[in-house]
Amino acid sequence: MIRLAVSLLLLVAPAWAQAPRSGLDYQGEDIRRLQADDFANPAMLWVERGAAAWKRKLGAADKSCADCHGDAEKSMRGLAARLPAWDARLGRVSTLESRINACIVREQRAPEPPPEAADAIGLQAYIALQSRGMPLRVEVDGAARAMFERGRALYGTRIGQMNLACAHCHDQHAGKTLLVEQLSQGQPTAWPAYRMEWQAAGTLERRLRACFLGVRAEMPAYRSDELTALQLYLAWRAKGLALEAPGVRR
Ligand code: HEC
Ligand code: HEC
Structure with a gap:
């Protein structure tokens, strides 16, 4: 079944440049309705958790x-739309999650939360x-350039037993149905998002790892350079699309 779907995928249609479109456009009416209404959007429960964590004193400090x-409505306004970005404090390209974690460890002097901890998703x-x-509108020149090029290369590299690149599914076949799901352009704008399949909110890193698993490739570790590079490339590729987090996805 999977092999059939993949061979069909490789037969149809060449690549064409598409205008960036939110993944929400490829979701069913039920999902779109949930995301449109903050009172119905299950991801808002994580936002509430994050708002509480923002005010909670923590760590040795x-x-x-x-x-x-x-x-946060003032100090964090606009930040997520500019990330990932080069971080002079950390000396590397960093995501929103790694900036938060740097503060938890260095400023609050508390242990780094494990990947996908509920409060960490909530804060993001x-x-x-x-x-x-x-x-x-992420910045990919200067010190961020090497990480960006790495992400761009990864995006086009065939991976896993299915021997497919991100680009095969999300550039060449956006809008086509793969098994039960409609393929979107793989835009990062909804994340962290509530995913029905998980019955929970999760980060973009978790979503990306699921794509690696989907093509039977080894999953990169959470917070690895591979995932940071991909996130930087995805954010650049999504330039101009509106951030819609916290989103809802199938
Ligand atoms: C075999 C096809 C396939 C490949 C290859 C693949 N994905 Fe996906 N991806 C999916 C499916 C299916 C979904 C869920 C439906 C959708 O939003 O496209 C998804 C979802 C996503 C999403 C979330 C989109 C949204 O709006 O929520 C992102 C981002 C993404 N993929 C990025 C990637 C990246 C980066 C790679 C390469 C490492 C990759 N994908 C490889 C099939 C694939
Ligand atoms: C003791 C003070 C202190 C505490 C507590 C603290 N931070 Fe920070 N935070 C900083 C400093 C200093 C910076 C670096 C500022 C800069 O680079 O402009 C920073 C940077 C950040 C950034 C990156 C901002 C940017 O423009 O790139 C984020 C996001 C952030 N903090 C979130 C948090 C979160 C979430 C918490 C609580 C879990 C937290 N911080 C706790 C002092 C603190």
């Missing part, structure tokens, strides 16, 4: 995020919400 950053969703509706 006994400080909350709010103690240093004040009102809460901070991303402060940029909702803003167009993505």
Whole structure:
């Protein structure tokens, strides 16, 4: 069944450049309705968690995020639309998650949360919400360039037993149905998002790992350079699309 779907995939249609479109356009009416209504959107439960975590004193420093950053609606406004980006403090390209974690470890002096911890997803969703509706505009020149090129190369590299690149599914076949799902352009704008299949909210890293698993490739570790590079490339590729986190997906 899977092999049939993949061979069909490789037969049809050449690549064509498409205008960027949100993955929401490829979801069913039920999902679109959930995302449109903050009271129905299950991801908003994680946002509430994040808002509470923002105010909670933590670690040996006994400080909350709010103690240093004040009102997130002001201090974090627009930030998520510019990330990932080169981070002078960390000396590398970093995602929103790694910036938050740097503060938890260095500023609060608390242990780094494990990947996909509920409060960590909540903080990312809460901070991303402060940029909702803003167009993505990441900087890929200068110090970020090498990571960007790495992400671009990865995006076009065949991986896994199915021997498919991200581009095969998300550039050449967006809009086509693969097994039960409609393929979108693989845009990052909804994340962190609530995914029905998980019955939970998760990060873009978790979503990307699911794509690796889907083509029977070894999954890159959470917070690895591969995932950072891919996220930078995806954000650049989505330039101009509005951030819609926290989204809802099948
Ligand atoms: C065999 C096809 C396939 C390949 C190859 C693949 N994906 Fe996906 N991907 C999917 C499917 C199916 C979904 C869920 C439906 C959708 O949104 O496209 C998905 C979802 C996504 C999403 C979430 C889109 C949204 O709006 O929520 C992103 C981002 C993504 N993929 C990126 C990638 C990247 C990066 C790669 C390469 C490492 C990759 N995918 C490889 C099939 C694939
Ligand atoms: C003791 C003070 C302190 C605490 C507590 C603290 N931070 Fe920070 N945070 C900083 C400093 C200093 C920076 C670096 C500022 C800069 O680079 O402009 C920073 C940077 C950040 C950034 C990156 C901002 C940017 O423009 O790139 C984020 C996101 C962030 N903090 C989130 C948090 C969150 C979430 C918490 C709570 C879990 C938190 N911080 C706790 C001091 C703190």
